[in-house]
Structures are given as structure tokens and as C-alpha cells.
Amino acid sequence: MSDSIRAAVDQTTAQFRELYIELCLREWDAATTGTPEALQAISEARAKWMRFWADPTPYQQYKAWDDSGAAGSEAHLARIVHLLHLGFAQGQRDPATIDEVTQLETALTDAYTNFRAEVEGQRLTANAIDQILADENDSEKRREAWEASKQIGPRVADQIRRLAELRNEAAWRMGYPNFHRMSLTLNELDPDWLYSLLDELARKTEEPFRRAKAELDAELSQRFGVPAEELMPWHYAEPFFQRAPMTSALNYDTLFAGRDLVQLALQTYDGLGMEVRPILDRSDLFEREGKDQHAFCTHIDREGDVRILCNLKPTLRWMETLLHELGHAAYDAYIPKNLHWVLRSFPHILTTEAMAMLMGALTLDPEWHQQMLGASPQDAAHIGDISARRFRLEELIFARWVMVVVNFERLMYEDPSRDLNRLWWELVEKYQLLKKPEGRETMPDWATKYHIALAPAYYQNYLLGRMMSLQWTDWLQRNVGGIVGRPAAGEFFRERIFAPGSTLHWNDALEHATGEKLNPDYFVRKFAQ
Structure with missing residues (x-):
């Protein structure tokens, strides 16, 4: 039995790996450029990713192996089977739902990536809004900046609500009361x-x-x-x-004025004793138009291509964020490649x-x-x-x-x-x-x-x-x-x-x-x- 399970795992892993790398690359392109072409590419990659995990046949097979303990005493194989079971369980959706979810997530990615708050006719980055709320003493100017940061809400609220409905429909098909409880459970947290x-x-x-x-x-x-x-x-x-x-x-913030945060x-x-220079060399660290205003880390291939995205300014917040994202990155980079x-x-x-x-x-x-x-x-x-x-x-x-x-x-x-x-x-x-x-x-x-x-x-x-x-x-x-x-x-x-x-x-x-x-x-x- 272990040989047949291992053969199935190898086949699934090959497909999983190819789609994972493509998705990570497309997500990176979308976050760093925000172009329509990049957003279309991420939409297509997400659709392929979701269709892979929606396949009911491997879901049923890995669930059966996991529930029955078919991997026996081979602890690593059993863990792989369990993780694949959870992954396919989370992904069970019909093709029409996948198409609609993909369209909604692409539209939302575009909205959040390219949103800039407008104050008195000026487009302001998230960093600029934060700077106003850090430094400005005039309550009225602070109010204008705060309200401007909320301008995206009415543009995306209906799409988010619809996305919640679709996520719930997937959870109901899997026997869960709602998406929130399903997501926690399948991520190994008891709701x-x-x-x-x-x-x-x-x-x-x-x-x-x-x-x-x-x-x-x-x-x-x-x-x-x-x-x-x-x-x-x-x-x-x-x-x-x-x-x-x-x-x-x-x-x-005065402690970081004129400081080189990267250094x-x-x-x-x-x-x-942790080497992060190769990570920083691959990363995108400073803000610009069309770029995602958040910060994140990605491990493109689980083989060492680890990158972070930031929008650095010489402040406590961004010093903390840089160390934070490099914490994710160091974790990824030092996971043994012989696993x-x-x-x-x-x-x-x-x-x-x-x-x-x-x-x-x-x-x-x-x-x-x-x-x-x-x-x-x-x-x-x-x-x-x-x-x-x-x-x-x-x-x-x-x-x-x-x-x-x-x-x-x-x-x-x-x-x-x-x-x-x-x-x-x-x-x-x-x-x-x-x-x-x-x-x-x-x-x-x-x-x-x-x-x-x-x-x-x-x-x-x-x-x-x-x-x-x-x-x-x-x-x-x-x-x-x-x-x-x-x-x-x-x-x-x-x-x-x-x-x-x-x-x-x-x-x-x-x-x-x-x-x-x-x-x-x-x-x-x-x-x-």
C-alpha cells in the first residue's frame, strides 16, 4: 500500500509544484506592477490552481488514506497524505464557482493594489496617509485623511459580500456551517x-x-x-x-531618520548567523506607483527563491516591518531541501x-x-x-x-x-x-x-x-x-x-x-x- 500511496503522492506533488510556482510568480508580478496584463495572468493562474484542488477524485482518495491511516508507521508519508487531504478538502468547488471567485478576487486585487486615497485632488499612498496621521495636529486635516483612506470601501463591498456567499456555498457542500469554521478546521485550528x-x-x-x-x-x-x-x-x-x-x-521615528534600514x-x-543578502537581492523594497502598498514574503519554489515586498521609509513601522518580513523569509530559506x-x-x-x-x-x-x-x-x-x-x-x-x-x-x-x-x-x-x-x-x-x-x-x-x-x-x-x-x-x-x-x-x-x-x-x- 505504501508504494501505491507514494506513487500517487509523487504524481500529485509534480502537478502541485508546477502550479504553485506559476501562481507565486504571477502574484509577484501583479504585486510589483499592478498592470492589466499582470492581473489577467494572476487570474488565469488562480483559476488553474483552484481547479487542481477542486478535483474530487484525489480528494476522496487522500481522505480515505488519511482516515484509515493507510501510510502506517511512515510518519512523513502520513503527514503528506494528511496535508494533501486538507488541501483538496479546502478546494472542493464546482467550475462555475471557481470562475466567479477568480473574477472577483482578480477585481479585488486590482482595486486594492491600485487604490490611492484622494485628498483635495491629490492621490496619496498609504504611507502618505500614515504620515499625516503621525504628524498632523489639525483635527480637520486628520479627519480628511482618515476618511480618504476609507474611500475604497464602497467600491469593493458588494464584491466582498458576494465572495463570502460563494465561500460559504463551498463550505456547505463539505458539511460545514460556514466558511470561517471550515477554513479554521482545515488549517488545523479548532474553531x-x-x-x-x-x-x-x-x-x-x-x-x-x-x-x-x-x-x-x-x-x-x-x-x-x-x-x-x-x-x-x-x-x-x-x-x-x-x-x-x-x-x-x-x-x-527620529531614531531612524537618515538610517539605512536594509543595513x-x-x-x-x-x-x-542567518544570511539574508540573497533574499534582499531578489526583493522589491521601495514604494512606487502601481505597486502593492502592503508588505509580504513569498517562497516562489520551495527551493530557495525567497523574496519580500516592502515600501520602506525611515520609520519605526518600516524597520519593524522589514525585520518582520525577513523573519518569514529566513524561516523559508532555512527549511532543509532534503525534506x-x-x-x-x-x-x-x-x-x-x-x-x-x-x-x-x-x-x-x-x-x-x-x-x-x-x-x-x-x-x-x-x-x-x-x-x-x-x-x-x-x-x-x-x-x-x-x-x-x-x-x-x-x-x-x-x-x-x-x-x-x-x-x-x-x-x-x-x-x-x-x-x-x-x-x-x-x-x-x-x-x-x-x-x-x-x-x-x-x-x-x-x-x-x-x-x-x-x-x-x-x-x-x-x-x-x-x-x-x-x-x-x-x-x-x-x-x-x-x-x-x-x-x-x-x-x-x-x-x-x-x-x-x-x-x-x-x-x-x-x-x-
Whole structure:
């Protein structure tokens, strides 16, 4: 039986690999050019990809082998069978649905890639909007920029709602109540466990977040000359209040003025014994017209062609983002090439997010400021005290933002026909404690968030990744003394995190690395007490 399974796996892998490489290349072209030709090419590649995974014959075969344990004691073969079973299960759709989904996703990709907010007749990049919300003290100008960032919502809302309906139809055919629950389950996350975890974390972070936000609001009130109770969403750091504003304690952006972020990143990874120069040589790092305004990492072929996309500016946000994306990239690059091609990946997206978020957070580490930015020991210690408070504020803000997105998606997929505009603001008010501007319940502000359209059921991975990264950090502190400038920390990542690829379930992989499965108490102790 194992020989016949292996033969089937080899045949499937050859097809999988060819389509995967084509899709990654076309996605890269679309993100870096935004041209109609590139968007048409990505549409065709997505359609071929979806048709491959929609084939019911391999789905039924891999499901039968997986359910019966046909691979026997061959652990890697059994894992491959399981992963292919999950992949085909997620892909089961009829041809007409594939065509419509492909058309919608292509149109949405075009919309988000080429969208530029318009303020007083000027087209502004996302970086420009962020700069206004970072620097501008005039409330009216801030409001105009914030509202402009939401202009894409009405253009794409109907398409996203239709996409949600189509995703749900696929889930129903597979016996799931809705797409959100199906997607979590087939990505090896128990939906009820996740929902319960988020509800418990919401309870435990409620008061710490209220106190932290009250302190922040007092400072913003003084800055803008607005009573704290009258602060509006545009008084915060960026359009979604998912990051903390710079405060009077320290404007981190001044630390990066005139700095070469790429060189700082190289020094950071060199200190861990990780070579990322070939990755940067293949990457697209600076903003321009027609280019995707987000940031991401892609492993084109699972054979070493790893690239990142950024839109770098000399700010804390982009320094953190560069280290973050290179965290994904280093993970991909150091997965052993002697693993089976299907297993040359991370065990779950939250695991690579853990690596990325850990690396991004080094920008708040006093050792990083001393070794990379040349801060004196005294200045580094001072920055460390401020950074610990900022890190706590950042994580409380972001955790509550994740609760907005995940609960919105959960409820949207339960009933896509509901009043999503009103739902969005109910969740924003509940979890982020933001005041809804008058009349916004009539606007599809939820549709301005890229992930809801094109990276569905994804956002929880950031928060789970942070939890995992804190467990890694605790292990590293106890065993090698820290992270920055420590080759032993790099060895931990290469040997305990990257080397297994996706041979293990993500929680088993975490236990393999640290001796413990995912434990949210690390997050609660650090940020919510």
C-alpha cells in the first residue's frame, strides 16, 4: 500500500509544484506592477490552481488514506497524505464557482493594489496617509485623511459580500456551517477553541486596555486640544487603530531618520548567523506607483527563491516591518531541501508569523538599540524602559484589533446578508473603545481592510503567533540569555523551529521546540497584568 500511496503522492506533488510556482510568480508580478496584463495572468493562474484542488477524485482518495491511516508507521508519508487531504478538502468547488471567485478576487486585487486615497485632488499612498496621521495636529486635516483612506470601501463591498456567499456555498457542500469554521478546521485550528480563547483574552485584557487607552487618550487630548471623550478614530496613529501612536516619551521615528534600514536588518540577521543578502537581492523594497502598498514574503519554489515586498521609509513601522518580513523569509530559506517538497513549509501560518513578529519586536529591545543603533548603555536602558511600556501598549491595542477582525469575520460568514456596516462599528466600539463618527454606520468601512477580502480567516494567526513567539523568547532567555547578537539563538531557530518543516502539527512542533504546547499565560503575564 505504501508504494501505491507514494506513487500517487509523487504524481500529485509534480502537478502541485508546477502550479504553485506559476501562481507565486504571477502574484509577484501583479504585486510589483499592478498592470492589466499582470492581473489577467494572476487570474488565469488562480483559476488553474483552484481547479487542481477542486478535483474530487484525489480528494476522496487522500481522505480515505488519511482516515484509515493507510501510510502506517511512515510518519512523513502520513503527514503528506494528511496535508494533501486538507488541501483538496479546502478546494472542493464546482467550475462555475471557481470562475466567479477568480473574477472577483482578480477585481479585488486590482482595486486594492491600485487604490490611492484622494485628498483635495491629490492621490496619496498609504504611507502618505500614515504620515499625516503621525504628524498632523489639525483635527480637520486628520479627519480628511482618515476618511480618504476609507474611500475604497464602497467600491469593493458588494464584491466582498458576494465572495463570502460563494465561500460559504463551498463550505456547505463539505458539511460545514460556514466558511470561517471550515477554513479554521482545515488549517488545523479548532474553531470553538479559538473563539473561546479570544473571549477569555478579551475578558483578561478589558481593564488593562481601558487603563492604557485612558492614559493614551489623556496625552492625545492635550496634543490635539480636544476633550478625551471627544477623540475620534482619526486622532489615533493609523486608519484602523491597530498600532500605538508615537507619544511624548519617545518619538522612535527620529531614531531612524537618515538610517539605512536594509543595513540595520543585515546586521540584525548577521548577529544570529542567518544570511539574508540573497533574499534582499531578489526583493522589491521601495514604494512606487502601481505597486502593492502592503508588505509580504513569498517562497516562489520551495527551493530557495525567497523574496519580500516592502515600501520602506525611515520609520519605526518600516524597520519593524522589514525585520518582520525577513523573519518569514529566513524561516523559508532555512527549511532543509532534503525534506519532501510538500513538507518544505512551516507547520502552520501562525508559526511563521511567530518568527516574523519576534524579529519585528526587536526594534523595542534595548540590546538591539545598543548593538544596531549604537546607543550608549545608559540610553539603551532608558529606551528599554520606554520600550517595555510601548510594547505592552502595542500588544494590547493589537490584541483588541484582532478581536474586531476575527469576530467580524465569524459573524459575517454566519450571515453575509446582515448589516455589516453596523456590525463593524459595534465591534470597534466594544473592543477598541473608539467613538463612531456620525453616519459611519451607513459606510462599509469593514471593506477597507484588505484581509477581509483577500486573506480571509487569517487574522487570528498574528495573535497566536505573538503568543508562540513569547514562549520561544522565554526559552531563549533561560537557555541562551536572549536573542540579539547571539548565534546560539539562530541555532535554536534553525534546528528546533525551521528544520522540521511541516512534518509535525503546529502545536506538536512548538512542544518539540520548547517542551510545552501553546500557553496563552505568557501573553497575559507580559501584557495584561
